Amino acid sequence: MKKQLLTVCATATIIFAGFQTTASAHEKKYVVKSGDTLTKISAANNISVANLTAYNKLSNTVIKVGQELTLLPAHIHYTVKSGDALSKIAVAYNTTTAKIKEWNSLTSDTIKVGQSLMIVTSNGSQSTASTSTTASTTATYKVVSGDSLWSISLKFNITVDQLKTWNKMTTNTIFVGQVLNVKAPASGGTTAAPTQNKSSQASALIAEAQKYIGVPYVWGGSTPAGFDCSGFINYSYSKVGLSISRTVATMWSSGTVVAKPEVGDIVFYETTSGPSHAGIYMGNNKFIHAGSSTGVTITDMSNSYWKSRYLGAKSFF
Known part of the structure; x- marks a missing residue:
């Protein structure tokens, strides 16, 4: 089936039509055609149905002709400045160099001033990196539907590894209602009883x-x-x-x-x-x-x- 992918650029919107065309690495959207299903779209774009559902906050697999689907998780764009390095940017956004390279299909750590990098976020906020004050005095967090360790780490300006260490977790699995330590325990910590x-x-x-x-x-x-x-x-x-x-x-x-x-x-x-x-x-x-x-x-x-x-x-x- 002939597919269309919509690439949204900073200054213009350009529509490319063609068989299984690959969209821009930064903005990747798909317009539903007659006969499409989430399974077909996910297979053609090498992502899982679960991720496609999550990216578009779908409550079921029903899609409509003309509906626009995003093929990427919520993200922002960061413009490289003088003195930047991937490691520095990773720290600012509470992520890793490896993740930034993966999101932007980079094969080395080399970046250039003015280069635009995609940074995956929990909610697609267009704000720049800053020191988070969200619940700065909060010691615990109760997991809600849609949460992941990644989204929680962004919310509290910490890393996934810290979350796992503080909660004595060996996997990334969490569940609704689970209470997590989001600050280092004062002494010894608590056990992850819910896990x-x-x-x-x-x-x-x-x-x-x-x-x-x-x-x-x-x-x-x-x-x-x-x-x-x-x-x-x-x-x-x-x-x-x-x-x-x-x-x-x-x-x-x-x-x-x-x-x-x-x-x-x-x-x-x-x-x-x-x-x-x-x-x-x-x-x-x-x-x-x-x-x-x-x-x-x-x-x-x-x-x-x-x-x-x-x-x-x-x-x-």
Whole structure:
């Protein structure tokens, strides 16, 4: 299908038309055409459906002809000044040299005065780097929907590594309601009890879900007599004291988007238009689900059928 990408420049707007044209590294937008789906657009532009959804704050996979989608996360542009270095800019924006190079497709640390660099932010604010006073006396922060360690680190003018150290975290996974230390503990720090709680809940969830391997698929089924995919997830979650929506569509429109699933997260697939199948991620690239032709079973996500239909993952812990 013929695609159009919109490149927005500082002084003019230029429209390039062509087959899978690559847009500017700084401003990358796509105008939805007839027959498009998020899956097709994400595949053509080498990004995940989950990221495309997050970048555009979409609550579902419904898109309309003529709708403009951004293919980049929220960001600002920084103009290199005399005396600048990537390391200096990275410190000013609480990021790393490697990230700046990745965002701008740089192969070396060499930059030039006047060069424009894209800096990914949590909210796309056009402000310049400054010393943040946000909650300067706040010692903790409660995670809300849409948060990531990266966005929280920007909010409090700290680094992701500091957040992980202060909260004794070994992964980047967080969940809504989790309380994080955003300042160095006075002595010894506190344990990341919510993270540990997620781990134990996830283990219990997988153990519960595996009890139903072999249960047949039944459309609308939500008991061990027969499950459909969302009924199986809903039932398994409820048995370990967790709450989740009943349908795939409502699951997809809630939860927290995660770049890579962790044990207990929900993985989504597009077997018909939009999110239409889901399962529970078990780790090691496998998920357990109620398949229409298999009943409750464990499947490898690298399976060609499922890999081509993968939409993304969300956490509900």
